């Protein structure tokens with residue numbers, strides 16, 4: 001395996017992917033093998049944490065929505081502290097560290113404190129999770145563009161910087177992270193922006209884990225169907241014609257519905 005040394009006093013910001021350990025990169029795997037300490041989020045799959053060698057310190061700094069535990073500044077301080085103790089530090093994050101993952105803020109803190117670091121990109125949920133849900137992010141038939149949006153910002157509410165209706169008008173496929181608190185409002189904004197109330201959309205819960213569930217519904221029914229299905233976090237919301245393509249591309253055995261079956265709206269698997 002091509003191994004880059006994780007030297008003492010360094011911090012690697014490593015993406016763990018959406019869940020399935022098979023989606024780790026070789027650099028991520030090598031980081032886990034070399035680490036003295038792994039500082040991880042709640043989102044990191046336990047099967048990946050189980051890969052860490054015995055004796056390696058595991059520190060969970062997971063945030064749970066807005067009932068959050070450690071402050072971001074405390075996490076940054078912790079990383080700097082551990083590096084200054086000359087440890088080989090892996091900061092392990094779900095998905096990709098630089099996609100709605102605060103990796104940028106942590107890298108900034110490391111630079112400000114003269115701690116050397118490396119970034120190991122991971123497969124972000126909006127790409128890997130969608131693939132496991134059997135939904136192609138793009139097809140030539142359905143979309144030439146896609147946006148990744150966060151359903152809430154630092155205030156815990158829907159971001160006022162996101163022009164929802166404009167995006168609804170101009171972008172065929174929208175993949176929304178952290179959507180659940182505002183699902184109904186997001187769907188309303190999509191419809192207000194001109195999308196058909198009967199347009200297909202999907203909620204993908206715990207993608208690429210053994211507990212993956214996919215709810216295919218329509219914009220007008222999304223909030224009610226989601227409430228009824230009680231899908232566990234974390235979840236993604238995807239809106240667009242590519243969701244209908246799933247009747248061809250639903251490959252994942254855990255999805256349970258037969259391959260190449262016709263799309264049935266309002267189904268949770």
Ligand SMILES: C[S@@+](CC[C@H](N)C(=O)[O-])C[C@H]1O[C@@H](n2cnc3c(N)ncnc32)[C@H](O)[C@@H]1O
Pocket residue numbers: 018019043093094095096097098099100101123124125126129176177178179204205206207208209234235236
């Ligand atoms: C704080 S963001 C972190 C995103 C992460 N850095 C990434 O690149 O995937 C957390 C959100 O990512 C999405 N997410 C992460 N893992 C997921 C998974 N396995 N299944 C569905 N959504 C997931 C959910 O929308 C969740 O609320």
